[in-house]
Amino acid sequence: MRYLLNASSGAILLFAPFLCGPTYASVVSFPDPPSAVVQDEEEEEEIPDKREEVKKLLTDLKGQIRKRGLEDKDAIGTIETLMGEFENSGPKDRKSIVKGLVEVYKQKRGYSDEEGYDNKLYLATAVALGFMGPECVKPVSKLIGDKKHRANLALQARLVQSLGNTKAEDAVKPLLDLLGYKEYQIEQAAAQALGNFTELKEKARKMIFKEVLQALMSAYSAKEDDINGETDAGKRYDAVSSSMVTTLQALSGHEEGTPPEWQTWWNKNKRADWSELDD
Numbered sequence: 001m002r003y004l005l006n007a008s009s010g011a012i013l014l015f016a017p018f019l020c021g022p023t024y025a026s027v028v029s030f031p032d033p034p035s036a037v038v039q040d041e042e043e044e045e046e047i048p049d050k051r052e053e054v055k056k057l058l059t060d061l062k063g064q065i066r067k068r069g070l071e072d073k074d075a076i077g078t079i080e081t082l083m084g085e086f087e088n089s090g091p092k093d094r095k096s097i098v099k100g101l102v103e104v105y106k107q108k109r110g111y112s113d114e115e116g117y118d119n120k121l122y123l124a125t126a127v128a129l130g131f132m133g134p135e136c137v138k139p140v141s142k143l144i145g146d147k148k149h150r151a152n153l154a155l156q157a158r159l160v161q162s163l164g165n166t167k168a169e170d171a172v173k174p175l176l177d178l179l180g181y182k183e184y185q186i187e188q189a190a191a192q193a194l195g196n197f198t199e200l201k202e203k204a205r206k207m208i209f210k211e212v213l214q215a216l217m218s219a220y221s222a223k224e225d226d227i228n229g230e231t232d233a234g235k236r237y238d239a240v241s242s243s244m245v246t247t248l249q250a251l252s253g254h255e256e257g258t259p260p261e262w263q264t265w266w267n268k269n270k271r272a273d274w275s276e277l278d279d
Contacts, residue, residue: 047088047089047090048088048089048090049089049090049091049092049093050090050092050093051085051089051093053085054082054085054089054093054096054097055096057078057081057082057085058082058096058097058100060078061075061078061079061082061100061101061103062100062103064078065103065104065107065121066107068107068108069109069110069118069121072109072120072121075104075121076120076121076124079101079124079125079128080128082097082100082101082128083128083131083132085097086131086132094132094135095135097132098129098132098135098136098139099139101125101128101129101132101136102129102139102140102143104121104122104125105122105125105143105146105148105149107121109121109122116154117152117154117155119152119154119155122149122152122155123154123155123158126140126155126158126159126162127158127162129159129162130161130162130163130164130165130166131165131166132166133165133166133167133168133171134166134168134169134170134171136162136166137163137166137168137170137171137174138170140159140162140163141163141171141174143159144156144159144160144163144174144178144186153183153185153186156183156185156186156189157185157186157188157189158189160175160178160186160189160190160193161189161192161193163175163193164190164192164193164194164195164196164197165193165196167196167197167199169197169200169204171193172194172197172200172204172208175190175193175194176190176194176208176211178190179191179211179212179214179215180215180218184232184235184236184239184240185239187215187236187239187240188239188240188243189243191212191215191240191243191244191247192243192246192247194208194212194247194251195243195246195247195250195251197251198250198251202273202274202275205251205252205274206251206270206274208247208251209248209251209252209266210266210270212244212247212248212251213244213248213259213262213263213266215240215244216240216241216244216245216248216259216262217259217260217263219233219236219237219240219241219244220237220241220259220260222236222237223236223237241259245262248262252274253274253277254269254274254277
């Protein structure tokens with residue numbers, strides 16, 4: 001499968017050979033990466049590692065991203081190539097590729113009141129990192145809330161979604177920690193990202209379900225208590241509730257209506273075998 005990063009939007013297009021993904025919206029949603037293939041130790045040892053071609057690509061990228069935006073289009077092309085190399089890399093090359101991509105966020109790009117952030121390179125890098133789990137989980141987690149980029153909510157939301165796209169179990173805790181985040185755009189992205197973990201064992205899915213449901217009920221109660229609209233509780237609820245409900249449905253394989261109805265269903269079925277429930 002071939003990947004193509006869209007330089008103008010930060011979106012990723014998948015070609016197999018001619019299939020394109022969705023474009024970037026206010027809170028981006030990109031196609032999930034394929035599920036990770038677990039290899040035994042013998043197979044991993046046979047994968048070529050510390051390759052010169054990877055080293056050259058990382059050297060090229062390092063030079064391109066330091067040109068203050070003049071070579072960002074070329075840098076995105078290099079990142080696309082590195083995505084393909086990552087799939088066939090050994091552990092040392094994988095670590096080096098992730099480290100090289102994270103270096104992008106040490107480079108400053110422009111901002112204007114009229115056009116906002118120059119996010120092309122940042123978003124393309126975030127998308128690529130979402131295909132590089134589990135190696136990317138720790139560095140991406142550190143970028144969320146990083147003082148250099150915390151005001152760039154579109155980028156922050158994309159990084160959060162990339163954590164979910166890895167489907168790496170290590171990404172669950174940092175995503176759960178973002179529920180209730182002061183910027184509701186980030187909470188919305190985290191709730192959506194947690195919907196990627198439908199392949200975990202039921203015990204783990206129930207743990208995520210419980211946390212997301214608690215966040216949904218908290219947002220719902222705050223909205224209900226704010227009768228006179230004195231806070232942004234209604235705005236937050238409207239922003240986060242849809243993603244939270246979608247994730248509850250994905251994790252449980254069940255559908256309910258209002259948050260209180262979801263709470264009732266959970267109270268009744270939290271100890272049940274969900275695979276045996278009639279929906």
